[in-house]
Amino acid sequence: MQQEVVLAMLAKEPSYGYQLRARLRDALGPLGDAMNAGQIYVTLTRLEKAGLLAAEKSADGADRSDRKVYALTPKGQQRVAEWIAEVSWPRPDLAEFHLKLIAAASAGLADPIAVVDTQRRELLRRLRDAQRAALAEPEHSKAALLLEGVVLRLQADLRWLEACEKNWTHRRSGS
Template sequence: MQDVVLALLAKEPSHGYDLRRRLAAALGPLGEPLNAGQVYVTLTRLEKAGLVVQEREDAPVRGPRRKVYGLTAAGQERVAAWMAEGVGPRADVSEFHLKLVAAAESGLADPLALVRRRRQELMRSLAEAQRAALAHDANSEAGLLLEGIALRLQADLRWLEACARTWSARASRGNGGGDA
């Protein structure tokens, strides 16, 4: 949660309300339990940790000048690190999904490059699982476990195909991912 909020601030300073709207759009029904309070609690924690700072909005299009949150230098470093790491098999679907959304939004990383890297890591893990599976009787306990691991990795790889399709279509439309 903290990393995602930070990443969504990388493009430009935002109001808490905008952040929550972006998260809800990216997560769909999975984001429903998320309430405004949680976003503000996260922002407060990030502020205490010196990763974000409150500032006044420059020139609002309309309405009063609101308080917006922006990244500090430390915050920017943390976002860059988060973007570069954790694309391997242990990152779960929603975590990687948010990373792609944040990467596209912030312009800090190319979503397709992240997809490619995760695909390679998953493929290597699957290769290990399959080599081990071929060395075991498929009906043994170990063989059964290896089959389960291989099937899960396969499902992740198939979903990456869908990610590649969607994000390459967005890239060619020049649309960073906003849904406004």
């Protein structure tokens, strides 16, 4: 979990750790199932050490991390503002698969088209899962939008695979 995400989720108001987790769960829907609770607390501790967060013990005085109220320090607030303004985007790692096909073909390790087929089956299964999850979401759920993004990405990937297959079929018949 990226540190900035955790920071930003606290920007609205100081919160308990479990409140933070609920908020993330709400936003991610079924995708949030993969989220490790411990990981969030590790991140919170790190941010606290870096001076981006201030933690207050709760009224009952227990020193457990899920009983603490976390709030942004001014430095933390500045970091969040910078992050919001940042233009970053996850890079799709297509080069690996592309090189896999070339290597498989040139060294005769495998039929690139069979590789494409296998990959497509996998992507279709993922697409089916993502789609089912999307259809299962209640109306106006925040998570549905994220799932829509997943579906569209998978679609784009599948189309790229189609192009790969066409290209490799062409090369095979052309050579």
